[in-house]
Amino acid sequence: MAATDRALTGLRQMIASGELGPGAKFPPEPELCDHLGVSRSSLREATRSLAALGVIESRHGSGTYVSALDPAEIISRFSLSVELIPLEGVLQLLEVRRILEAHATAAAAARQDPALAERLAGILDRLEATTDAGEIQALDAEFHGAICEAGGNPTVTALTGVIRGRGGHYRIFEPGADFDAIKRTSDLGHRAILAAISHRDPAAAATAASAHIAQTELWLRALRPEPQVELPAAD
Amino acid sequence: MAATDRALTGLRQMIASGELGPGAKFPPEPELCDHLGVSRSSLREATRSLAALGVIESRHGSGTYVSALDPAEIISRFSLSVELIPLEGVLQLLEVRRILEAHATAAAAARQDPALAERLAGILDRLEATTDAGEIQALDAEFHGAICEAGGNPTVTALTGVIRGRGGHYRIFEPGADFDAIKRTSDLGHRAILAAISHRDPAAAATAASAHIAQTELWLRALRPEPQVELPAAD
DNA sequence: GACCGTAAGTGGTCTGAGGACTTAACATCA
DNA sequence: TGATGTTAAGTCCTCAGACCACTTACGGTC
Numbered sequence: 001m002a003a004t005d006r007a008l009t010g011l012r013q014m015i016a017s018g019e020l021g022p023g024a025k026f027p028p029e030p031e032l033c034d035h036l037g038v039s040r041s042s043l044r045e046a047t048r049s050l051a052a053l054g055v056i057e058s059r060h061g062s063g064t065y066v067s068a069l070d071p072a073e074i075i076s077r078f079s080l081s082v083e084l085i086p087l088e089g090v091l092q093l094l095e096v097r098r099i100l101e102a103h104a105t106a107a108a109a110a111r112q113d114p115a116l117a118e119r120l121a122g123i124l125d126r127l128e129a130t131t132d133a134g135e136i137q138a139l140d141a142e143f144h145g146a147i148c149e150a151g152g153n154p155t156v157t158a159l160t161g162v163i164r165g166r167g168g169h170y171r172i173f174e175p176g177a178d179f180d181a182i183k184r185t186s187d188l189g190h191r192a193i194l195a196a197i198s199h200r201d202p203a204a205a206a207t208a209a210s211a212h213i214a215q216t217e218l219w220l221r222a223l224r225p226e227p228q229v230e231l232p233a234a235d
Numbered sequence: 236m237a238a239t240d241r242a243l244t245g246l247r248q249m250i251a252s253g254e255l256g257p258g259a260k261f262p263p264e265p266e267l268c269d270h271l272g273v274s275r276s277s278l279r280e281a282t283r284s285l286a287a288l289g290v291i292e293s294r295h296g297s298g299t300y301v302s303a304l305d306p307a308e309i310i311s312r313f314s315l316s317v318e319l320i321p322l323e324g325v326l327q328l329l330e331v332r333r334i335l336e337a338h339a340t341a342a343a344a345a346r347q348d349p350a351l352a353e354r355l356a357g358i359l360d361r362l363e364a365t366t367d368a369g370e371i372q373a374l375d376a377e378f379h380g381a382i383c384e385a386g387g388n389p390t391v392t393a394l395t396g397v398i399r400g401r402g403g404h405y406r407i408f409e410p411g412a413d414f415d416a417i418k419r420t421s422d423l424g425h426r427a428i429l430a431a432i433s434h435r436d437p438a439a440a441a442t443a444a445s446a447h448i449a450q451t452e453l454w455l456r457a458l459r460p461e462p463q464v465e466l467p468a469a470d
Numbered sequence: 471g472a473c474c475g476t477a478a479g480t481g482g483t484c485t486g487a488g489g490a491c492t493t494a495a496c497a498t499c500a
Numbered sequence: 501t502g503a504t505g506t507t508a509a510g511t512c513c514t515c516a517g518a519c520c521a522c523t524t525a526c527g528g529t530c
Contacts, residue, residue, distance in 0.1 A: 003513075015319050016319055060522050071317075092388055095390070156330070159331065297511065
């Protein structure tokens, strides 16, 4: 087994075995090198790998620690890779978001929290009053994020957040030919979601959220058509 | 900005800008070091980070390449971190699996594919005939995996697969006090799912899948109770 | 008791060297 | 001509040593 893989396996094993729990501190690098039988370079490449995955954190001058191992935080790390996925993959991810967010929106509607409806109404008031692309994206994220949070599963909130962030890069809301129509449709979709939540109607909330995100998927397909399919290679 | 972060940002930028698409080859390390203004150590730590996230691949003796950037493959990389998440987080993830797999199972039921039902029946015949923990886990994964695949969204298949793999580590099916009762309930759940798919009843399929996974969540809670809550620290 | 400077501990970065693997060009032989 | 084995170039992998930057805690000073 290669040196870096040996180090990687060793570090993961230290966590998986329970030797080091969330927040625990690793021994200093020289000691770990000795223990794992690799050079400092290889050890550092292994720790970087785990840090990228959100499993450990290195703090300059302090030490290397096991992260909180919180699924929401780990999923957030995914944005580094999700942001590079091309359109075809983003559409697959948007279906995931649609399914999860429909569920979370229904759960939020079932919660009977007047404060939530009030907060959401305030966000929509601001959202409907602006035409700035960046502000639209931020308020949209705040709206959906608040709903997911009320849904009660932080993992779902993190996952939908990552996907929403990726979709936002396509900037559907740049002023252009169909800007007015798209913006109006989007605003209406948000109001439908809010109405369902205010009426404490989970089924309607799920339907409204699902329809709203499905609409986004259609816009993405229309605005950024897929590249030509490559000719099949003979092999 | 730190050296490794500079390299990381630079590498990601090369992909995000479209300069390098899926499968493209990066320049040799010395050239990249020059271009990014960092040493080879820092560059290599950056490439390791992106490799851990499934964004790039280094091939010994050949070169460094952009990965296929396929969301299913990228999600698979997640298993490295998900496998270390403690129970409380796993339960949050299992809810994600329940939601997604209910959806995928419904989609599979709507597909009207007799070959699928036949294949699933074969898997269940073998599953019901064994009491070996490892074999149960493998066949269970094959059953649910085949259904998700038929659902049509590879990203959903990958995500549910990663979560299922983590849950499997708890080995609910180790022979023990309640083994017979658990096994029988599980087998019945699988048959209910298959019946819904065979009858092309998406709603029933979603319900059956959801109930089956919810049952797994209950077993996990029961068999591996959460650790004691820590006393709140004064700060 | 509060503040500050110092020193030890620890991760971050750079340089240089040699090894291991892949790939393709080339020579050889049937 | 075609297949095969050899060679060399290209590239990533690993190691070692040195120095820098940051954090933390100790002890002194006011």
